[in-house]
Amino acid sequence: MAKRIEATDVTAYYGGFKAIENINLTVEPKTVTALIGPSGCGKSTFLRSINRMHEVLPGARVEGSLTIDDQDIYDRDVDVTAVRRMIGMVFQRPNPFPTMSIFENVVAGLRLNGVRRKSILEEAAEKALRSANLWDEVKDRLGKPGAGLSGGQQQRLCIARTIAVEPQVVLMDEPCSALDPISTLAIEDLMFQLKDKFTIIIVTHNMQQAARVSDRTAFFSIEKTGDPGRLIEYDNTQKIFSNPSQKKTEDYITGRFG
């Protein structure tokens, strides 16, 4: 249940603005890949183009090729909703559906896929909540609103919602930036467990976090404001943080820039 993502010459635009240019990288199954870099360097744009969420914004488009196990994600005949089911996403701010209970939030994706049987939904909800390390905290109040949980719990609820549909790949867009250190730790632990089953790509501003959780790290950067973001270096996390081959990477890692 994990697939390889391969990006070839991916370029993404917001209207006339070129946000990223010629990104080439391959993400292996069952690994955690961290995307790091200064603000505005296009990490999130690249992440969002992997599950075709980039094109949701008016005027946004993607060029180049993105494949998941050699199937073209951007093929004209591909069903966008199928891509997004295969490649789940967790957002920067916890965004549980405010009108739904905890249970309904977790099974929202399954319901969208037409699952109606209560027993199946309950089983899937428990499994997803257990995987997200949230089950013990919420098992007695599954009927309560999801928005009533703490920020960290909400984010884990969103992770449970994402993995409940059993995607192949999970994208995380700065999942801990709105959370306190303890909740952050809980989610990092979670990522370790999840990579047994999923391919995980995470955007983070926190370099310690990238170093802690990821197997591979991609460093994105821009020349100056208004220029498209580029992939500067992509290597094993160990290598990036101890002995990067690019000067720019080293400057960023050591805090001299960005």
Next chain:
Amino acid sequence: MGDTPQRSAHAGTGGTTVATSHGWPAGASARVAEPSGNPGTPGPGGGDALPRAKAFGAERAFRGLTLAAGTFVLVVIAAIAIFLIAKAVPALRANSESFWTFEGWFPNDNPPKFGIGALAFGTVLTALLALLMAVPVALGIALYLSHYAPRRLGNGLGFLVDLLAAVPSVVFGLWGRDYFAQPVADLSAWLNRYFGWIPIFGDGPYGNSILLGSVVLAIMVLPIVTSLSREVFRQTPTANEEAALALGATRWEMVRTAVLPYGRPGVIAAVMLGLGRALGETIALALTLGSTYAISFNVLASGGNTIAANIANRFAEANDTGRGALIASGLVLFAITLIVNITARAIIYRRREFTESAA
């Protein structure tokens, strides 16, 4: 939230003046951050003895002003209620038939005879029929404008819908009576021929019927329900819409999972406002209904009447008792509106746990 740093800044320089900080602009507290080592020129944060709270200032004056405004509403409502009841009671005393069940309106006769039953029935029936027709269309338009139409087209169409709300009701009434009556009569004949087995689609004569009145009314409540719902739908957090899309929802599924549940309380409020307008609508219904005093579920036949339309039709000819009778009917309309509003609040309140966290 915002005043927390301000409070600590004051505390740091010895001034607990937060509670009475009238004397200086709120932003000034930023300057307190300078070291207060120079007691010669105390900043807004103080440094000298604690100043006394002002006995009278803009703060209190404004508070009094808002209190007065709030009280004024209550006084006006009480005054109106007393006036209406005082006028209505003598007429109700003089009524020689049951006010609730008598089907007719002869308050000028001797003895006076009038009953509210048929009017109240007609009021509720036309309003409900109008909502039944208007709400689905209004929600469709609202969703199209907020989530489907290209932005420019959406704004233009939204403006047109708002324009519809600005048309005076007498214009709708005249249009309904003079131009729309014939098509509705044809439609009535058709409905009766093919769906006559449903009791509400009874025999004619077709003309100024409840159907005509409620169709005109539906067009009138359409804009208010549409523009309020559109605003509510627009406020759906992007984060929730993206969450639904990222789970693999199609556009319509996204609307169903994120937009509609989020907008539910607002839509209920919009429908209730539309219902309020429908219940109270006067002149358009006075022109398009048949002004009869019988309770009938046949929406096609000429007839129908509402409390407000009856007041408009009968006020000119009314004597003292007649006016009192009309005022009594107005009180009943008020009660109906009140019940509707309380019901709506109850519906919203029942789900407060979810709607509050949504806000």
